[in-house]
Amino acid sequence: MELHRAVSVEFGGTQSHPGVVESQFGLINAVQRPQVTTLGREAYPSFPDKVAAFLFALLTHSPFRGGNRRVALASLFAFVELNNRTIDTRVFDEKTAETLFKRAAAHRELGLAPENVFREIREILGRAIVGQQ
Amino acid sequence: MKHGHKEKGKAAKATHSGKKSSPPKTKSKAGPIAKSKTSGSKSAPSSAKPRPGTDGGPSFTNPIVAAAFRRAVKKYPTAFRRLTD
Numbered sequence: 001m002e003l004h005r006a007v008s009v010e011f012g013g014t015q016s017h018p019g020v021v022e023s024q025f026g027l028i029n030a031v032q033r034p035q036v037t038t039l040g041r042e043a044y045p046s047f048p049d050k051v052a053a054f055l056f057a058l059l060t061h062s063p064f065r066g067g068n069r070r071v072a073l074a075s076l077f078a079f080v081e082l083n084n085r086t087i088d089t090r091v092f093d094e095k096t097a098e099t100l101f102k103r104a105a106a107h108r109e110l111g112l113a114p115e116n117v118f119r120e121i122r123e124i125l126g127r128a129i130v131g132q133q
Numbered sequence: 134m135k136h137g138h139k140e141k142g143k144a145a146k147a148t149h150s151g152k153k154s155s156p157p158k159t160k161s162k163a164g165p166i167a168k169s170k171t172s173g174s175k176s177a178p179s180s181a182k183p184r185p186g187t188d189g190g191p192s193f194t195n196p197i198v199a200a201a202f203r204r205a206v207k208k209y210p211t212a213f214r215r216l217t218d
Contacts, residue, residue, distance in 0.1 A: 002194065005191060006193070009191050069216035070213055070216050073213065074206075077201040078201040081200065082198070094208075097209060098212045098215055101212075
C-alpha cells in the first residue's frame with residue numbers, strides 16, 4: 001500500500017490514485033502466494049521461487065488502480081532487501097525488467113502460457129538475486 | 134437630470150485621476166526592483182519538488198522498504214517512467 005502510494009505520487013501524474021486498491025482479493029492472494037503449500041510441502045521452496053511467485057501474482061491480479069507494474073518493481077526490491085539480499089542490476093537490467101514485467105502482466109493477451117512466463121521470471125531472478133556482502 | 138449628474142461625476146473622477154497620475158510614476162521607478170524579486174523567486178523552485186524517496190517525498194513505516202524504494206528508483210528510472218498500466 002505504501003509502495004503504491006509512493007509510486008503513484010512520484011510517477012503517477014495527474015491521473016494517479018495513490019493507495020487505491022481495486023481488488024482486495026488480488027492483493028491478499030499476491031502477498032500470501034509465497035507461503036502456499038501443496039500436500040504439506042512448500043509450493044515455492046527456494047527464495048527466488050517465492051519472489052517469482054509473489055511478482056507473478058501481483059502482475060496477473062493487478063490489485064491496484066494504476067501503477068501495478070511499478071509497484072511490482074519497487075516491491076521486488078523491498079522483498080529482496082527485507083530478506084538481506086540484493087538484486088544484481090547487471091543480470092536484471094532495466095530492459096530485462098521492463099520486458100519481463102510487460103510479458104507477465106499481459107500474458108493472457110499475448111497468448112503466453114502462465115507457467116512459461118513464471119519459469120522465465122524464476123530463471124532470471126535465480127541469477128539476479130544475490131546475498132548481501 | 135440624473136444623467137447630467139452622472140456625467141458630472143465621471144468628469145470629476147477623470148480630473149481626479151488625472152491629478153493623481155504622479156504616484157504611478159514612482160511605482161514605475163520601483164518596478165525593476167519588484168521584477169528582480171520575482172525573477173529571484175522563479176529560480177528558487179528547484180528545491181520545491183523533492184527528489185524521489187528523500188525526506189520530503191513519500192513516507193514509509195519501514196526504513197528498509199524506504200531504502201529499497203529509493204534504490205529501485207535510482208537504479209531503474211527509465212523502467213519506472215515507461216511501465217504504465
